[in-house]
Amino acid sequence: MNPVLRNILAVLIGAAACVFLNGLLLGIMMKLVGTPEGFDPNDMSTYSLLEAKHLLSPFVAHALPSLIGGGIAALIAATRKMTFALVVGGLHLLGGIAAAFMIPAPAWFIALDLIVAYLPMAWMGGRIGARTA
Numbered sequence: 001m002n003p004v005l006r007n008i009l010a011v012l013i014g015a016a017a018c019v020f021l022n023g024l025l026l027g028i029m030m031k032l033v034g035t036p037e038g039f040d041p042n043d044m045s046t047y048s049l050l051e052a053k054h055l056l057s058p059f060v061a062h063a064l065p066s067l068i069g070g071g072i073a074a075l076i077a078a079t080r081k082m083t084f085a086l087v088v089g090g091l092h093l094l095g096g097i098a099a100a101f102m103i104p105a106p107a108w109f110i111a112l113d114l115i116v117a118y119l120p121m122a123w124m125g126g127r128i129g130a131r132t133a
Contacts, residue, residue, distance in 0.1 A: 003078035014073030014088035021065035022092070029057035044104050055109050062117035066092050070122030074129025081130040082123070089122020 033056070035041075036049040069092060070085035077084040096118055100110045 001078075006076060006078040007080070007084055010073040010076035010078075010084045011087050011091075013076060014069040014071075014084070015091050017072050018065040018069035018088060018092045019095075021068060022061050022095075025064060026058060026061035029061060033057050041104065047104070047106055050106075055105075058105075059109075059113055059117055062092070062096055062113055063121045066118050066121035067125040067128075070125030071129035071132075072125075074126040075132060082126040085122050085126025085129060086119060089119045089125075092122070093118035 033053050035054065036051070038046060039049050040046045066089050069088045073084040073088045074081040093114065096114055100114065105113075
């Protein structure tokens with residue numbers, strides 16, 4: 001297969017895996033964990049009701065897809081495997097930045113999520129995928 005086409009497919013498939021897994025994990029984990037009584041996602045004053053287990057759901061739903069999407073991109077890419085893994089993580093990060101502006105959350109959580117869950121996880125996935133390929 002043409003290396004350019006293969007690299008494009010690596011990004012597209014890795015990004016699609018991120019989107020799919022993000023939605024799937026968030027849906028499953030939010031049903032399992034639930035929300036505390038009296039919590040209103042549109043009212044920042046109720047965010048004090050959230051415990052660590054409630055914030056773990058979105059963090060995992062952002063970190064794990066970045067890891068897997070970056071790994072898939074590195075596995076598929078013909079060249080510059082880490083570059084394409086990080087492109088997938090960067091695309092996922094853009095979605096996370098958009099969500100940070102649309103969904104109210106504590107500032108410390110947004111910072112932790114944006115700094116740790118996207119590019120570092122895509123980098124780890126890229127390392128794993130590049131070694132496996």
